[in-house]
Amino acid sequence: MTELNKIRNFSIVAHIDHGKSTLADRLIQETGTVKDRDMQEQMLDSMDIERERGITIKANTVRIDYKADDGEDYVLNLIDTPGHVDFAYEVSRSMRAVEGSLLVVDSSQGVEAQTLANVYHAMDADHEIVSILNKIDLPASDCDRVAEQIEDVIGLDATDAIQVSAKTGQGIRETLEAIVTRLPAPVGERDAPLKAMLVDSWYDAYLGVIVLVRIIDGVLKKGERIKMLSNSSVHHVDRIGVFKPQREEIAELGPGEMGFLTASIKQVRDTRVGDTITHEKKGTDEALPGFKPAQPVVFCGLFPVDSAEFEDLRDAIDKLALNDASFSFEMETSAALGFGFRCGFLGLLHLEVIRDRIEREYNIELITTAPSVIYHIHMKDGTMQELHNPADMPDLTFVDHMQEPRIKATI
Incomplete structure (x- = not known):
C-alpha cells in the first residue's frame, strides 16, 4: 500500500477541445507509464466514437508512477472527465473522488462556457486548482490576456499559471512538479470501516461489471464481501486492481487509492455512480453525501x-x-x-x-423521432399529470380560463 503523503489524486477540467485528453497523453508519456511504441492519440478514450468526435464520453482513470525532483516516488491518480454538459453529474462525482484539479484553458481562445461549468464543480468539491495555459505553440496564443481572464471571470489567482503545449510536450515536466508540490495529499484512516466511492462502472463481456472505486477509509481486499448502500445488494470481490492504463491486478486498495474491482455483477444498473461501498459485516452505515440516481431529460x-x-x-x-x-x-x-x-x-x-x-x-x-422533454401539467385541484406527447394534452375547450392548468417543462 502507498503512503498517503505520496499519493496525489487529480482530475483535468476544461472546455471541449481545449486539449484535455492530449495533456493526459503527454503526462502518461513523460512518466513512461506507457512505452512510446504503445502510445496513441487520446490514450484514455477507448470508444471509436470518442476518438472520431474528439470528445470524452466516459470518465477514465490511470495510475502514474512519478519520481519527482525531490527524489521521492509518488503515485498520481488521474481522472480524465467528460467536458460536455450532458455528463455533468458524472463529472461532479469524479470531482468528489479527487482532491485537486488541473484547469486547462486554451491560450488562444480563453475562458469559455464549459470552462466555467466544470471549474465550479471543482470549487464545489473544495479542490486545490492549478491553472494550465495550453496551446502556447499557436500563433494566436496570448497567455497574459487569458491569465487575466481567469482572474476576472473565474476568480482564481493565475499569476503562477503554467504555460504548456500538450502537442509538443513543452511545460509537461513543470506540470508534473506542480501536481506533486501544489496539490494536497488525500486523507483517510486505514483502521476505519471501509468506505469507498463508486466513481464509474461499465460492462465487460468476460468479467461482468467493472467498478471504478476511490477508497476514502479502510482497506478493500480480494475475496471480501461488499455491500452497496443505495440498494443493499451484497457481492463477493473476485478481482482488485489499478489501471496503468491497462488493467493490472493487485492484492488490496488502501485509503486514498483509486482502482477497480469485479464481483460477478451482471448489470451496470446495480452499480450507481456516486454510491457508497462498504463491507457486508462491520461496515459503515453512513453514506457519502451527494448521491442521486441519473435522470434522463x-x-x-x-x-x-x-x-x-x-x-x-x-x-x-x-x-x-x-x-x-x-x-x-x-x-x-x-x-x-x-x-x-x-x-x-x-x-x-x-x-x-x-x-x-x-x-x-x-x-x-x-x-x-424529434427529441422532446416531459412536461408537468399542474391542475387547479392540486393534481399533476405528466405529458409525454402533445396528443395527450387535456381538452381545455370547456374549461373556464381562470381554471387553466399551469404547464412547465421538467428541465
Whole structure:
C-alpha cells in the first residue's frame, strides 16, 4: 500500500477541445507509464466514437508512477472527465473522488462556457486548482490576456499559471512538479470501516461489471464481501486492481487509492455512480453525501427502418443498457412507423452517441423521432399529470380560463 503523503489524486477540467485528453497523453508519456511504441492519440478514450468526435464520453482513470525532483516516488491518480454538459453529474462525482484539479484553458481562445461549468464543480468539491495555459505553440496564443481572464471571470489567482503545449510536450515536466508540490495529499484512516466511492462502472463481456472505486477509509481486499448502500445488494470481490492504463491486478486498495474491482455483477444498473461501498459485516452505515440516481431529460423514439429488424434492435438496446445506467427505454408503437422504443437520454449528445453506436455496432438503420422533454401539467385541484406527447394534452375547450392548468417543462 502507498503512503498517503505520496499519493496525489487529480482530475483535468476544461472546455471541449481545449486539449484535455492530449495533456493526459503527454503526462502518461513523460512518466513512461506507457512505452512510446504503445502510445496513441487520446490514450484514455477507448470508444471509436470518442476518438472520431474528439470528445470524452466516459470518465477514465490511470495510475502514474512519478519520481519527482525531490527524489521521492509518488503515485498520481488521474481522472480524465467528460467536458460536455450532458455528463455533468458524472463529472461532479469524479470531482468528489479527487482532491485537486488541473484547469486547462486554451491560450488562444480563453475562458469559455464549459470552462466555467466544470471549474465550479471543482470549487464545489473544495479542490486545490492549478491553472494550465495550453496551446502556447499557436500563433494566436496570448497567455497574459487569458491569465487575466481567469482572474476576472473565474476568480482564481493565475499569476503562477503554467504555460504548456500538450502537442509538443513543452511545460509537461513543470506540470508534473506542480501536481506533486501544489496539490494536497488525500486523507483517510486505514483502521476505519471501509468506505469507498463508486466513481464509474461499465460492462465487460468476460468479467461482468467493472467498478471504478476511490477508497476514502479502510482497506478493500480480494475475496471480501461488499455491500452497496443505495440498494443493499451484497457481492463477493473476485478481482482488485489499478489501471496503468491497462488493467493490472493487485492484492488490496488502501485509503486514498483509486482502482477497480469485479464481483460477478451482471448489470451496470446495480452499480450507481456516486454510491457508497462498504463491507457486508462491520461496515459503515453512513453514506457519502451527494448521491442521486441519473435522470434522463430528453426523450425520443427509435424505430428500425426495416420492421423485420425489431428483434435485432431490442437485443442491441438491451446490450447498450447493460453498459449505460443513465439510458432508459420502453416499448412503443406508432401507426406510421410500427414497433419501436421510446428512449430517455441525458441530453442531445448522449442521444447521438447511443444512436450512432446502434447503427455502427449492430448494423441497424434507424428512424429517430424529434427529441422532446416531459412536461408537468399542474391542475387547479392540486393534481399533476405528466405529458409525454402533445396528443395527450387535456381538452381545455370547456374549461373556464381562470381554471387553466399551469404547464412547465421538467428541465
